[in-house]
Amino acid sequence: MDKVTFHDYAALNAEERSAILRRSEADLSDFLEKSKPILEAVRTEGDEAVARFGRDFDKAAVTKDTIKATAAEFDAAFSMVDAETIEAIEFGIANIRKFHEEQAPEAMWLKEIRPGAFAGDRFTPIKSVALYVPRGKGSFPSVTMMTAVPAVVAGVPELAIVTPPAPDGSVDAATLVAARLAGVDTVYKVGGAQAVAAVAYGTETIKPALKIVGPGSPWVVAAKRLLSGVIDTGLPAGPSECIVFADDTVNGGLAALDLLIEAEHGPDSSAYLVTHSRRVVEEALAALPDHWSRMTEQRVAFSKTVLTGRSGGIVLTSSVQESYDFINAYAPEHLEILSQDPFAHLSHITEAAEVLMGPHTPVSIANFCLGPNAVLPTSRWARTYGPLSVTDFVKRSSIGYVTASAYPEFAKYAHRLATYEGFSSHANAVSPIREDYLKMASD
């Protein structure tokens, strides 16, 4: 059997421990270098470059005139996707919408900070956002749902999906179905670095957007990084990753089953089983061949690359506390807590973008249809970013309102601080000069 990477955590030195934390995204230098001319070509040549890169990188029959999916293509998609898949998309959208409606902030709040002085926040939709839906090592109607639903709940008026075309020049049919059912009717057939450039700069066909969200391959991650001064690139979401944490109350075969979920995304994914139970490790190793025998050849190859390489495998700790410490240091995108009592572990884990509780909540359910967003920060960004949410599609303005009765006290203190900081106009604006003008207005 292929040798699954195994770490006896207590025996590792500091350097070996930090090597396990490393993700494939850590070194993007090659992608950054190769993306630069792609971005520049899209900026200067527009649609011409978009179509050319579609032919070069996606081997797709796309021309300048077919970059935008037509209404007829949307209609046709509904007859191409089977009824059960459409029903699953509807089920997912309903749950994702419910979750994000609950999450949406109040349009405005205003509180009396001092008698007669009010302050709060107002949230308004971002005017235009592009949604990146990957298509390379899979097609992703689920990413369409996860990006489109919160954007629609937030009320973004201009939404467009960018997604790589298939060799026949088509958009994945289920992606079109999910887009329309979620409320997005603009889809451009462009992927990779060129998609990020197209929505950052705009082309003859593609409208520029203020922000782009959505996960992608290192090409997408690299382009976002290079264009972060031109377009808001949102939370960093690269190759999928997961920790399956198991205590000694579950079967290791179940842990192995779930370990393969995110390990099968691609050779650049990361996936670890973390446990302090040697029994769980032995059961997991024994179960893997059986699980592999039920997977497609491509997914077996991807997951074997991950689990036998440097970004996946098994971490055996010496205690449950050591498992918590490793998980918090790793800061995974997805974390499963496989335990009969998952809530006993929850408070010990603070650095994970998504925590899925107990043996009935595998990553697959959350990836597709539970409700919380499955577009999540990768590469340890869970230490500062959260999942994609409605708040990614709105911006916040502060609102302040000082009444005449509250003004004198605020003016006194503002004047003092303005004087200290050396800003004479700031001070004048809250001096008796203002009161003279206010009197004139009311005379």
Ligand SMILES: NC(=O)c1ccc[n+]([C@@H]2O[C@H](COP(=O)([O-])OP(=O)(O)OC[C@H]3O[C@@H](n4cnc5c(N)ncnc54)[C@H](O)[C@@H]3O)[C@@H](O)[C@H]2O)c1
């Ligand atoms: N973090 C999340 O929330 C999340 C969710 C879903 C998927 N993902 C991840 O997103 C990624 C999707 O990757 P993917 O490859 O399937 O789709 P993708 O659409 O991100 O990348 C494919 C595109 O990359 C470009 N490309 C490929 N080879 C190229 C080359 N040699 N030169 C220039 N450009 C090239 C092409 O334009 C192609 O269309 C996976 O790593 C998956 O794990 C992450």
Ligand SMILES: N[C@H](CO)Cc1c[nH]c[nH+]1
């Ligand atoms: N695992 C991805 C997020 O990291 C989401 C997804 C969609 N389809 C399959 N998986």
Ligand SMILES: [Zn+2]
């Ligand atoms: Zn997944």
